[in-house]
Structure formats: C-alpha cells, structure tokens
Amino acid sequence: MPFADCYISDEAQAAALRVLRSGWVTTGREVVAFENEFAAEVGADHGVAVSSCTAGIELALRSFDLPAGSLVLTSTLTFCGAVQAILHAGLQPVLVDVDMETGMPTPATVRDAVRAFGRPAAMTIVHWAGDPADVSALADAAVLSRDRVVVDAAHAVGTYTGAIPVGSGCGATCFSFYATKNLPLGEGGMVTTDDPDRAEWLRRARLHGMTADAWRRYLPGGKWRYNVAEAGLKANMTDLQAAMGRAQLTHLPAWQRRRAEIAARYDEQLAGLPGILLPHRPSPADGLHAWHLYPVRVQPADGIDRDGVIAQLADRAVGTSVHFIPVHQLSYFRRHTLIPPGGLAGADALSEQLLSLPIYPRLSDDQVDAVGAVLADIALGRFSRRGRQ
Incomplete structure (x- = not known):
C-alpha cells in the first residue's frame, strides 16, 4: 500500500x-x-x-x-x-x-x-x-x-x-x-x-x-x-x-468527497487507541479540511516511538511519510533564516510525533481498515518492533 x-x-x-x-x-x-x-x-x-x-x-x-x-x-x-x-x-x-x-x-x-x-x-x-x-x-x-x-x-x-x-x-x-x-x-x-x-x-x-x-x-x-x-x-x-x-x-469534487470519507473512517478506526492522537479538525464555522494529509501524532509510550511505528507499518507494506522536518533543523536554513531567540519548541516537539498515513481517492475501505488494524496492533502491544509476535 x-x-x-x-x-x-x-x-x-x-x-x-x-x-x-x-x-x-x-x-x-x-x-x-x-x-x-x-x-x-x-x-x-x-x-x-x-x-x-x-x-x-x-x-x-x-x-x-x-x-x-x-x-x-x-x-x-x-x-x-x-x-x-x-x-x-x-x-x-x-x-x-x-x-x-x-x-x-x-x-x-x-x-x-x-x-x-x-x-x-x-x-x-x-x-x-x-x-x-x-x-x-x-x-x-x-x-x-x-x-x-x-x-x-x-x-x-x-x-x-x-x-x-x-x-x-x-x-x-x-x-x-x-x-x-x-x-x-x-x-x-x-x-x-x-x-x-x-x-x-x-x-x-x-x-x-x-x-x-x-x-x-x-x-x-x-x-x-x-x-x-x-x-x-x-x-x-x-x-x-x-x-x-x-x-x-x-x-475534483468526487475526489474531495472520497478524501473526507477516508479521513472519517480513519477517525473511527483510530479513536481511543493509546498513544495515537487524531489530526485536528476545524469547526464548521472555521471551514473545511481538504485532507491532503492525514497526520496523526504518535505519543511516546511503552518503548514505541514514531520511528518505531513507521518501521512496523513498513513491515506490513504500509507506506507513510512525515510532514515535515522543521526548516530550522536543516543546516542551510539555520544559516540563512532568522530564528527567535527562544527557539521553536512547538515545532521541535511536534515534528518528533508526526506521522502521515496514506490518504488518496483510490484507497479502498479495506485498505483503510487494514492500516487501522496494524496501528491498533502496535498501540495495544500485539506487534513487536521486528514484526509479528
């Protein structure tokens, strides 16, 4: 996937x-x-x-x-x-x-x-x-x-x-x-x-x-x-x-409806899992999310961190990504941008937790459910760092 x-x-x-x-x-x-x-x-x-x-x-x-x-x-x-x-x-x-x-x-x-x-x-x-x-x-x-x-x-x-x-x-x-x-x-x-x-x-x-x-x-x-x-x-x-x-x-209208459906299905699959926080959703008054990304936050728990979750999803052939490495952590931009004296602590902390899951119109319900099942196995300790227990 x-x-x-x-x-x-x-x-x-x-x-x-x-x-x-x-x-x-x-x-x-x-x-x-x-x-x-x-x-x-x-x-x-x-x-x-x-x-x-x-x-x-x-x-x-x-x-x-x-x-x-x-x-x-x-x-x-x-x-x-x-x-x-x-x-x-x-x-x-x-x-x-x-x-x-x-x-x-x-x-x-x-x-x-x-x-x-x-x-x-x-x-x-x-x-x-x-x-x-x-x-x-x-x-x-x-x-x-x-x-x-x-x-x-x-x-x-x-x-x-x-x-x-x-x-x-x-x-x-x-x-x-x-x-x-x-x-x-x-x-x-x-x-x-x-x-x-x-x-x-x-x-x-x-x-x-x-x-x-x-x-x-x-x-x-x-x-x-x-x-x-x-x-x-x-x-x-x-x-x-x-x-x-x-x-x-x-x-585009049909593709956007499908992205919203996938995001809602992920919400149902992942809600309440320990160590997994769902993406922010705007209120109806604030607007409508395009769901270009579905970025969850992985909270460090039980020795499993974000990079460990990425590795375990890869073991199950699930592709993921991270959006983004904060710009101030990249050497070129440390030399050529202005960074507030107190640093950028929010971005530093958040970037260690972010994990973008697959979301695109041709993703099937079964595939969404499969991603949810793997994350549930990880969050509930049923899947080891090196693969199936």
Whole structure:
C-alpha cells in the first residue's frame, strides 16, 4: 500500500494525447482555459499557471516589489522549497513556531517573531495538511494588510475558510499540482489573485519578463517583437499539463468527497487507541479540511516511538511519510533564516510525533481498515518492533 497515488484519469490521458497531436504543446490556449477554469473553481478573479507552487511563491513575493532583504514571516513547519522561494526572491525569512494541535503558527507565535525581529514586510501562510489557517488573525498579528500575504495553498486545493474556498482575498494564493497533491498532474502550480495588475505582472514574470509569449507572437497576425522591462523566471506551464489539469479538475469534487470519507473512517478506526492522537479538525464555522494529509501524532509510550511505528507499518507494506522536518533543523536554513531567540519548541516537539498515513481517492475501505488494524496492533502491544509476535 503506497503512501501516495498519482492517478491520471482516462480523460486527462486523452487530453494529453490530443495536445500532443495538435502540434502545440507549450504555453497556449489550454493554459489560458485552465487558468480561467481553476480561478472560477476557487473563487478568484485571475489565475496564472506556473511550473510549480515554489516558483509561484517566489513570483508572488517578487510582485510586491519589496526592498532587498525585507523580512518575510513563514512557518518553520513547512516544505523547504517554500522558504527557499523567499530567499530566491531576495528577501529574509523569519521562522515562526507552530501550535502542537494544528501544526500551524498562531497569533501569539507570530507576535513573538515580530517582537524579536521587527515588523515584517510580508508573510506566507500555509494551510498545513489542508486544514484552514486563520489568515486574517495571523495577518493582524503581524500588523500586515492581506495584500501583503502570500498564501501557500500547496495542501489546500479543496480547503475552505468559513464558507469560502481558499484562493482569493489575499495578495496571492499559490497552489501545487505535484504528483501527491489533491489535483495531481505530476508537476505544476497556479497563482490566483484578485488584482488584475498583479496577474498581468505574473504572466510576464513567469516567462523571463517578456511582454509577449511564443503563442501570442506566432498566432496569425502576431508580432515578433517583444520587450523585457524587468527580471523574470522560466516558470511557465505547458499546454500538455494544462489540458490534463482541465480534465482532472472535473473529478475534483468526487475526489474531495472520497478524501473526507477516508479521513472519517480513519477517525473511527483510530479513536481511543493509546498513544495515537487524531489530526485536528476545524469547526464548521472555521471551514473545511481538504485532507491532503492525514497526520496523526504518535505519543511516546511503552518503548514505541514514531520511528518505531513507521518501521512496523513498513513491515506490513504500509507506506507513510512525515510532514515535515522543521526548516530550522536543516543546516542551510539555520544559516540563512532568522530564528527567535527562544527557539521553536512547538515545532521541535511536534515534528518528533508526526506521522502521515496514506490518504488518496483510490484507497479502498479495506485498505483503510487494514492500516487501522496494524496501528491498533502496535498501540495495544500485539506487534513487536521486528514484526509479528
């Protein structure tokens, strides 16, 4: 049972073949259509397709036109690429501690970071695991307007804050279509925004800063001339990916319902097991969890720790993962980020307990029950460190 499953639907495979046969596979009409359809799905005015969520975060931060070295707050419990994006944008990451229950920063931990290093110019906010963060409260704690917030929604295709899908209301929101994500393409990302000027800037910046991409230059009647007025990246999406994305998007509601069913079944299987804490669930008023991840917390007990549980699940051919090693524990980021003087104790403690279980739409009820049974054996002492007793 693998940890993740990159399912490319029959419709997406057919769409890919259609594009391959069309004679135009790079950025073109399929990208434009996918941008419009995805933006509508998440309630944003504009979508800009990019090569990855990481590139999207960097471009979004560059669009703020901040002075070099400006402070940007970010959770330490995030993927390393999200913090590299801040550095690549020429800005200074300030790491923020997290709450043990939600795995995300709180207004109090944000204020701690601000007291230590001063008011930031911007911040990134991650909806970790697909659980909705309180973006307004975190921005207020940082004394920032929401147009200086980049939302890292790599886990949040399908997340709602209150009754509103994640994707609008901030400076920019960045999504991932990596192989393990809720809308998998293998690679790719999307930046959504309600600011038309920012969207236009992003479209130029994702392709070297050029004022006209190849598709527009080579259309009948297109002009070959273009200008480059500012620095950009090579971070565009191809029509091949976009056509697949349009097809995958039609399956998203059903896939999200299935993820919610699996999470509820895990809850039933694992509730009350000694040493296993279930993931945080938002209240209906707070929003809707996308269940990109199902991260349990393994409490040290009876000589069995998190790594021991991982080993025992592997003995039963159950794939797992850990999200994440806190950024401040990685040597590069210890040298290049700002860490509050008191340290990041919440993330340190939580990271030793986290364990992400398999969750994806094609996971069967029997497979979910099998994972629950193995965890019950471990928690109740019926399964030794080296395998069956």
